[in-house]
Amino acid sequence: MALNALPPNVALTKVDAAIGWARSWSLFVYPFVTACCGMEYMSLASAHYDLDRFGAALPRFSPRQADLLMVVGTVNHKLSPVLRRVYDQMTEPKWVMAFGVCTVSGGFYDNYSVVQGIDTIIPVDIHVPGCPPRPEMILDGLMKLQEKIRASKQEL
Amino acid sequence: MTDESTSTSNGLPVSSTVLRKLHDRFGAALLSVHARAGDETANVRRETIADVLSFLKTDAELAFELLVDITAVDWFPREPRFEVVYHLLSLSTRRRIRIKTDVPSDDPRLASATPLWGVANWLEREVWDMFGIRFDGHPDLRRILMYEEFEGHPLRKDYPIRKRQPLLEPRIDVHGNI
Numbered sequence: 001m002a003l004n005a006l007p008p009n010v011a012l013t014k015v016d017a018a019i020g021w022a023r024s025w026s027l028f029v030y031p032f033v034t035a036c037c038g039m040e041y042m043s044l045a046s047a048h049y050d051l052d053r054f055g056a057a058l059p060r061f062s063p064r065q066a067d068l069l070m071v072v073g074t075v076n077h078k079l080s081p082v083l084r085r086v087y088d089q090m091t092e093p094k095w096v097m098a099f100g101v102c103t104v105s106g107g108f109y110d111n112y113s114v115v116q117g118i119d120t121i122i123p124v125d126i127h128v129p130g131c132p133p134r135p136e137m138i139l140d141g142l143m144k145l146q147e148k149i150r151a152s153k154q155e156l
Numbered sequence: 157m158t159d160e161s162t163s164t165s166n167g168l169p170v171s172s173t174v175l176r177k178l179h180d181r182f183g184a185a186l187l188s189v190h191a192r193a194g195d196e197t198a199n200v201r202r203e204t205i206a207d208v209l210s211f212l213k214t215d216a217e218l219a220f221e222l223l224v225d226i227t228a229v230d231w232f233p234r235e236p237r238f239e240v241v242y243h244l245l246s247l248s249t250r251r252r253i254r255i256k257t258d259v260p261s262d263d264p265r266l267a268s269a270t271p272l273w274g275v276a277n278w279l280e281r282e283v284w285d286m287f288g289i290r291f292d293g294h295p296d297l298r299r300i301l302m303y304e305e306f307e308g309h310p311l312r313k314d315y316p317i318r319k320r321q322p323l324l325e326p327r328i329d330v331h332g333n334i
Contacts, residue, residue, distance in 0.1 A: 077303065077320075077321065077322050077323045077324075078301075078302065078303045078323065080322065080323050080324050081323055081324060084324060111310075112310040112315070112319060112320065112321070113301075113302070113310070115322070116320070119327075119328060120322070120326040120327060120328055121324050121326070121327060122327075123327075
């Protein structure tokens with residue numbers, strides 16, 4: 001059958017694109033909340049900014065059920081093995097968002113106790129700086145992450 | 157405050173009931189006092205700190221039931237280098253007092269206040285963790301904020317400002333290379 005003869009309820013795509021589309025719109029978030037950015041996360045997850053519009057509404061309180069790790073707030077060296085363990089417990093495929101400038105680079109906590117960017121201990125897919133970032137910045141970051149997921153080779 | 161200003165035989169301006177009672181009881185062990193706008197401070201000899209704190213807590217008229225905070229100051233390179241600061245509050249008389257004592261760097265130790273106030277346990281652990289001042293008689297003097305693997309005491313002025321002691325080996329270098 002010729003392509004132009006397809007019935008209107010059939011769409012052609014590629015496996016990577018179809019799975020990427022599905023994954024990008026069904027992110028299950030694990031909020032690893034340690035500090036004041038948590039307030040901004042609550043605002044983001046609530047009705048006004050509404051993460052659910054992006055399919056990322058439901059926080060999972062077990063890393064084993066989540067595929068997006070949001071690291072929200074300052075991470076110090078004492079906490080770093082916990083963050084690594086949480087990341088290791090998540091099943092593939094998984095993504096990480098560094099939420100707020102403390103997680104991006106340590107921010108103004110350039111001192112003896114704070115991890116100078118969580119990408120020194122776990123891989124990070126998207127960095128959203130700000131102290132705290134506006135919810136719009138997080139939504140922008142989330143949309144960029146969705147684009148990244150859709151553009152990826154999908155591991156099955 | 158309502159306390160009338162007086163001075164004593166060794167010239168200390170003990171303007172309040174609390175400072176005057178401390179002076180009458182401890183005499184020369186009271187090294188200096190400061191009082192302004194109801195903010196009273198007494199600097200006492202290190203050897204007497206346990207007696208001073210015990211007196212302040214148990215004296216019926218003073219009755220400082222509550223230990224609010226213990227902290228320290230590093231005056232490096234001055235010697236005696238450290239100053240340990242106690243903040244007390246009397247709930248029954250609504251008075252506050254600040255007690256300071258100097259601690260030298262070659263023997264950084266002090267009597268524990270844990271027999272008097274249970275809260276001194278964690279406060280002294282914090283002073284030990286941050287400044288490396290030991291408290292004799294403390295039941296469990298371990299670090300409280302930093303991890304056990306941490307070396308040194310980070311709020312000492314000679315702790316290197318750029319020194320980092322990560323628990324996990326960094327997975328990338330400073331240029332972001334994995």
